[in-house]
Ligand SMILES: [Fe+2]
């Protein structure tokens with residue numbers, strides 16, 4: 001069994017210091033073997049925000065795969081935005097925009113979807129799709145394959161509904177190379193579903209999960225992150241939600257993969273507390289027109 005923590009949208013510059021301190025403590029209690037960080041580390045890609053993000057990441061004592069988000073590209077500085085969009089990311093966070101972690105049980109590949117010209121939206125390039133194919137298809141299918149991006153492959157249950165650019169082309173490769181799980185953030189809304197809930201032409205079942213934010217930029221739900229216990233053919237997804245003092249488990253969903261199909265075999269009721277709306281891992285039911 002492997003445990004993976006998925007954190008997203010930290011937005012340093014708009015962080016809650018108490019939450020950040022407790023997040024580190026909670027991660028140490030959870031003891032994941034891997035941590036996926038799906039972008040928007042900073043609020044405005046400023047130097048001091050990257051330094052704070054780097055100091056935070058350095059305090060996570062587990063293997064990490066980190067990808068940029070649209071907020072990690074300067075918005076108001078046109079010279080930096082268009083000529084040096086991820087210069088500070090490379091300088092303070094990581095030189096590799098498309099990092100990979102692979103061992104005998106699990107493969108976690110990151111893809112940078114942040115673009116200067118796309119502003120809030122993101123895109124995957126043909127070069128990245130070719131690199132994904134080269135890396136993923138050479139990994140045996142017995143290894144659990146995960147891809148993490150900032151921009152999601154299926155839209156949230158509430159507007160806006162845009163998804164990552166070139167998703168159809170990328171998904172053809174992800175399907176060909178038997179990817180099991182896609183992780184993303186960006187909308188600050190936690191939701192999960194099978195890829196076929198939106199992309200009907202995909203024949204393989206790929207589980208898709210989005211994490212909420214861990215910043216103060218909340219969108220209809222409290223800050224939270226996701227923990228996966230991966231024990232093929234089963235996978236358990238637990239949402240750990242910030243209640244103002246500590247992180248508490250608020251929703252558990254168990255999936256089982258049978259004949260290449262992800263079936264939801266258990267879902268706990270969402271915990272409720274007065275004044276707070278807990279993430280419920282909403283299931284999409286709207287298919288692409
Ligand atoms: Fe964000």
Ligand SMILES: [Fe+2]
Nearest residue numbers: 040069070186
């Ligand atoms: Fe974003």
